[in-house]
Structure formats: C-alpha cells, structure tokens
Amino acid sequence: MTEKKIQGIHALENRLGEFLQENSIDCVILGYDQEELKVLLLKWKFEDIWSLPGGYIHKMEGMDQAAHRVLEERTGLTSIFLRQFYTFGSAGRNGEHRPEEMATMRRILEKIPMENKELDFGWFTKRFVTTGYFALVDLRRTDPNPDFLSESCEWWALDDVPQLLADHNEILEKALEQLRIHLNYLPIGISLLPQKFTMRALQKLYEAILARPLERSNFQRKMLALDILVRHEKQMTGAANKAPYLYSFDRSKYDTLVQKGIGFSF
Amino acid sequence: MTEKKIQGIHALENRLGEFLQENSIDCVILGYDQEELKVLLLKWKFEDIWSLPGGYIHKMEGMDQAAHRVLEERTGLTSIFLRQFYTFGSAGRNGEHRPEEMATMRRILEKIPMENKELDFGWFTKRFVTTGYFALVDLRRTDPNPDFLSESCEWWALDDVPQLLADHNEILEKALEQLRIHLNYLPIGISLLPQKFTMRALQKLYEAILARPLERSNFQRKMLALDILVRHEKQMTGAANKAPYLYSFDRSKYDTLVQKGIGFSF
DNA sequence: TATTTATTGTATCGTTATGACAAAATAAAA
DNA sequence: TTTTATTTTGTCATAACGATACAATAAATA
Numbered sequence: 308m309t310e311k312k313i314q315g316i317h318a319l320e321n322r323l324g325e326f327l328q329e330n331s332i333d334c335v336i337l338g339y340d341q342e343e344l345k346v347l348l349l350k351w352k353f354e355d356i357w358s359l360p361g362g363y364i365h366k367m368e369g370m371d372q373a374a375h376r377v378l379e380e381r382t383g384l385t386s387i388f389l390r391q392f393y394t395f396g397s398a399g400r401n402g403e404h405r406p407e408e409m410a411t412m413r414r415i416l417e418k419i420p421m422e423n424k425e426l427d428f429g430w431f432t433k434r435f436v437t438t439g440y441f442a443l444v445d446l447r448r449t450d451p452n453p454d455f456l457s458e459s460c461e462w463w464a465l466d467d468v469p470q471l472l473a474d475h476n477e478i479l480e481k482a483l484e485q486l487r488i489h490l491n492y493l494p495i496g497i498s499l500l501p502q503k504f505t506m507r508a509l510q511k512l513y514e515a516i517l518a519r520p521l522e523r524s525n526f527q528r529k530m531l532a533l534d535i536l537v538r539h540e541k542q543m544t545g546a547a548n549k550a551p552y553l554y555s556f557d558r559s560k561y562d563t564l565v566q567k568g569i570g571f572s573f
Numbered sequence: 574m575t576e577k578k579i580q581g582i583h584a585l586e587n588r589l590g591e592f593l594q595e596n597s598i599d600c601v602i603l604g605y606d607q608e609e610l611k612v613l614l615l616k617w618k619f620e621d622i623w624s625l626p627g628g629y630i631h632k633m634e635g636m637d638q639a640a641h642r643v644l645e646e647r648t649g650l651t652s653i654f655l656r657q658f659y660t661f662g663s664a665g666r667n668g669e670h671r672p673e674e675m676a677t678m679r680r681i682l683e684k685i686p687m688e689n690k691e692l693d694f695g696w697f698t699k700r701f702v703t704t705g706y707f708a709l710v711d712l713r714r715t716d717p718n719p720d721f722l723s724e725s726c727e728w729w730a731l732d733d734v735p736q737l738l739a740d741h742n743e744i745l746e747k748a749l750e751q752l753r754i755h756l757n758y759l760p761i762g763i764s765l766l767p768q769k770f771t772m773r774a775l776q777k778l779y780e781a782i783l784a785r786p787l788e789r790s791n792f793q794r795k796m797l798a799l800d801i802l803v804r805h806e807k808q809m810t811g812a813a814n815k816a817p818y819l820y821s822f823d824r825s826k827y828d829t830l831v832q833k834g835i836g837f838s839f
Numbered sequence: 840t841a842t843t844t845a846t847t848g849t850a851t852c853g854t855t856a857t858g859a860c861a862a863a864a865t866a867a868a869a
Numbered sequence: 870t871t872t873t874a875t876t877t878t879g880t881c882a883t884a885a886c887g888a889t890a891c892a893a894t895a896a897a898t899a
C-alpha cells in the first residue's frame with residue numbers, strides 16, 4: 308500500500324470516525340476574545356457544511372486521550388482544561404435518518420482525491436455514539452489547523468453559529484448547559500484569559516458564559532472572597548477614567564479550592 | 574469497480590476493523606430500604622464474581638432505551654428515573670489489561686452452553702466503552718431477576734459492596750458522586766420512597782445519599798419551603814412519643830420546580 | 840389519673856450571604 | 870481646575886443558614 312494511500316485512510320479514520328465507528332469523540336473548543344465566547348468549527352471541503360472537530364478513539368488510546376489528541380491537532384495546544392460532558396447515543400443519530408445530509412457527504416467524498424473514494428455508504432447506516440468534551444482555551448494562543456477533509460478551521464461567535472452537521476448544534480448547546488453548571492463548582496477563567504487580566508474582563512467572561520449580566524460590585528466582592536486572585540499593578544488604559552488593577556490566578560490556591568470542590572454560585 | 578479499488582476498500586475495512594469497539598451501558602440501580610441505600614448487583618454463575626447489571630445497545634435502539642430495557646429486565650420496573658452520568662473509556666478497560674479476570678470469565682463462558690454467538694461479546698479482544706446510568710427506585714416495588722449469565726441478583730448495602738468486576742467499583746463511586754451533585758438541582762425522594770412517608774424518612778434518605786448527618790429542624794424548614802410536599806394525617810407509630818405527620822409529593826408542583834431547575838443545597 | 844419519656848413541630852437568634860444601590864477614588868480630557 | 874468615565878469600596882435591607890431552645894403529643898409508667 309502506498310504511503311499516500313495510507314495517509315488518506317488515516318485521515319478518513321480521524322475525520323469520519325464518528326460515522327464509520329460506533330464510538331467517537333467531539334470537542335466543543337471554546338475560546339474567549341473581544342468579550343465574546345467563540346467556538347472552533349471546521350468547514351468541510353466543497354460544500355457549505357460546518358461541524359465540530361472530532362475524531363475517534365485509537366485502539367490503545369483512552370477516550371480522554373483521544374479528545375486531547377484531537378484538541379492538539381486542531382489548536383496546537385497541549386495540557387488543556389478538557390472535560391467530558393455527555394454521550395450522545397440516541398437512535399436518531401443514525402445516518403439513514405438524515406438522507407439529504409448523507410447525500411451531501413457522498414458528494415464531498417467523491418470529490419476528494421483518494422483511490423478508494425467509492426466507499427460503501429452502508430457504513431452510514433450504522434448507529435453511532437459520540438462522547439462530547441468541552442475545552443476552554445485562550446484563543447490567542449491557538450493556531451487553528453483544518454484537517455484532511457476540511458478547508459478551514461475558524462472561530463465562530465456563539466450567537467452566529469450556523470446550522471451544523473448532524474446533531475452538532477444540540478451537542479454545542481449541551482456543552483454550554485454543562486459548562487454553566489460546572490461554573491458553580493469550579494472557577495474557570497484560568498484557562499480562558501491571558502495570565503493577567505482586569506476584573507472587568509473576568510466578569511465579561513462569566514457574563515458571556517452565563518449569557519446574562521451580572522452586578523459589577525457584587526461580582527467583584529464574591530470573586531475576591533474566593534481568595535484565589537493576586538492583585539498586581541494598575542493598568543493605565545489611557546482612557547479618561549480610573550485605571551483598573553490587573554489580577555492573576557494564584558495557581559496553588561486555585562488548585563486547593565478546586566480540590567475542595569466548594570460550591571459557589573453566580 | 575476495479576479490482577484495485579475493491580482492494581482499497583478491503584484494506585480500509587481491515588484497518589478500521591482493528592479499531593472496532595463495543596459500546597455497552599451499565600446501570601447503577603439504587604434502592605432505599607431500612608434507612609439504607611442499596612445497589613442491585615448480579616452474581617455470575619459458577620464463580621464468586623459480582624458486577625453491575627449492564628448490557629449492549631441493540632442495533633436500532635438508542636442508548637437511553639437500552640438502559641431502560643436493562644433496568645426493566647432486572648427490576649420489572651418501567652418509566653423510572655434514570656439518568657446518564659458518565660462514559661468510561663480509558664485504555665485500561667480493555668480486557669487484556671486484566672488477564673486473571675479474563676481467565677475467570679473464560680472459565681465461566683466455557684461452562685455455559687453457547688448456541689448464541691452474541692454471547693461471545695468479544696471480551697478478550699475488543700476495547701470497551703461503557704456509559705453509566707443511575708436509577709433510583711423504591712426497592713420494595715421491584716422483583717430482581719438475574720440474567721442468562723448470572724445466578725442471582727441481589728440488593729447490597731453500599732457499605733458492604735464487595736470487589737466488583739473490572740472497574741465497576743469506580744463506576745459505582747462516580748454514580749454516587751454525580752447523584753450528590755444532582756441532589757442540588759433536583760429533589761429525588763419521589764422515586765425512592767413509598768408514596769407517603771415521614772419527614773424523618775426523607776431526611777434519612779438524604780443522609781444516606783450524602784453520607785453525612787443533617788440537622789433535623791433545618792432540614793424540615795428547607796424541605797417544606799420548597800412547597801412540593803402535601804401533609805396528610807398523622808401516623809400513629811405506637812411508640813411513646815409524638816406521632817409524625819405523613820407527607821407525599823405534590824406531583825405537579827414537583828414537576829414545575831424541576832422544570833425551573835432551581836438550585837437548593839443541603 | 841398524673842407523670843414521665845421520646846420524638847416531632849415550630850420558633851428564635853446571631854451570623855453570614857446576597858442583591859441593590861451609593862459613594863469615594865482616580866486617570867485623563869476639557 | 871473642573872469634568873468625565875470607570876473602578877473600587879462601602880452601606881443597608883433582606884434572605885438564608887446553622888445552632889439551639891421550646892412547645893406539642895402519643896404512649897408508657899407510676
């Protein structure tokens with residue numbers, strides 16, 4: 308078998324894993340920028356179809372590992388906050404329930420230069436199960452890379468997310484729902500913000516996740532009461548107003564707080 | 574289709590075949606009796622091995638359906654509180670990581686008459702991903718039934734649970750951890766207690782789940798404040814003390830509260 | 840019948856958490 | 870020097886909470 312062919316098969320495995328296999332993982336990779344929460348989406352070649360980055364689990368690999376691998380392949384980031392949030396296995400996930408979409412997929416695969424492009428789409432009639440992971444990243448540190456079957460890999464503001472492949476919109480919604488619950492057990496800014504940030508930035512992040520405004524002074528009071536922030540010098544913004552302090556997380560205090568798992572709510 | 578292309582497809586199939594996995598579900602069925610929380614376990618035939626009841630997802634069946642099916646097969650109960658809590662897919666779940674246990678399983682399977690090929694399960698070669706569900710039931714309404722591979726099906730007090738097959742002890746622990754979190758989003762007594770119960774019984778249930786004592790009068794105050802209980806006549810216990818009232822859940826108020834998803838904590 | 844016992848139902852009290860709002864501080868512009 | 874916009878800190882009434890006390894009561898006991 309030629310090297311090229313092996314590469315092609317390997318790419319297919321990674322990308323189409325969720326259709327070919329019974330098990331796959333899908334990543335809801337959330338980044339934060341410009342006071343907005345964004346999600347990383349892949350655009351398929353040739354057609355206007357977007358989907359969550361995903362892949363499947365190699366034989367000697369755990370599910371968590373697979374999710375980390377996909378994340379690294381798409382963003383270049385390692386050692387990232389990544390958490391399983393739900394497994395989707397309804398009968399309706401079967402490809403044959405979405406014939407039009409399957410036809411589109413068929414067109415895409417036919418145009419991709421591979422020697423074995425006449426794939427038997429009987430594969431598509433299998434029931435498949437995918438496990439969702441959400442990741443929180445500082446998107447300015449990422450370098451999004453499309454995979455073999457994608458022509459681009461872009462950050463989308465949550466409000467603008469288009470219709471996605473299969474049930475990926477539902478998966479995204481579930482990820483956000485779970486993230487909001489996690490917020491009560493875990494302060495999350497540490498992985499979404501740059502190392503030093505203003506209290507306003509942290510509040511805007513929480514507001515973006517919760518999709519509702521929070522009261523400024525009460526937010527500050529509660530956040531400081533957690534005793535996981537370190538205050539640094541002020542940041543001179545150049546604006547005609549009082550300059551805000553910069554804060555960063557105290558990693559060890561942060562970790563012990565997470566360890567204790569104390570619930571706090573917003 | 575050319576011979577070469579057919580070869581390519583076969584190569585792909587073979588390659589993918591290496592990655593074949595099995596999906597299963599495992600149920601942590603919790604019952605409450607005698608002020609104790611109990612879990613339903615199966616004892617395998619011929620050997621002293623216990624495990625959680627579980628099963629495979631049939632071809633045209635969703636994962637949730639499969640869990641309901643297993644639950645009904647084991648307990649006779651339908652329309653039950655049943656919730657997915659986590660999916661276990663670490664590399665270590667592969668049978669080949671537990672050779673002694675696999676040898677035991679092999680002995681068991683050899684003694685069981687196997688007309689049915691499905692029973693081979695591929696336990697010794699495939700990697701397993703299992704999704705855990707927890708169920709809450711009134712155990713006095715159940716009729717535990719062992720399955721084909723089990724010789725008994727019994728309720729075990731949580732404190733007495735023996736070492737279980739594979740990572741089932743971890744799965745049980747995770748189920749309890751998740752249940753305790755759910756407790757803050759959902760009053761759960763409705764499915765674990767008989768229709769009418771005393772406040773003391775409800776408190777004992779919460780204490781059993783949380784594994785810590787709760788303050789009596791404050792528990793009563795909070796629980797009544799939820800406004801989902803109906804008070805009935807007193808229950809004459811025959812003991813030399815004040816007789817307690819009986820309560821039951823107001824189903825519609827209960828449902829609307831769950832709908833609102835209001836958080837309350839103990 | 841009167842008293843005792845054990846448990847239940849409810850009230851109280853001090854502390855803390857919370858939401859809404861107000862006031863002081865301050866960097867830069869006018 | 871004053872104005873402007875935003876941050877930081879403070880206040881205050883209310884609600885929630887943990888701890889404790891006390892009253893109510895069904896049955897046993899004297």
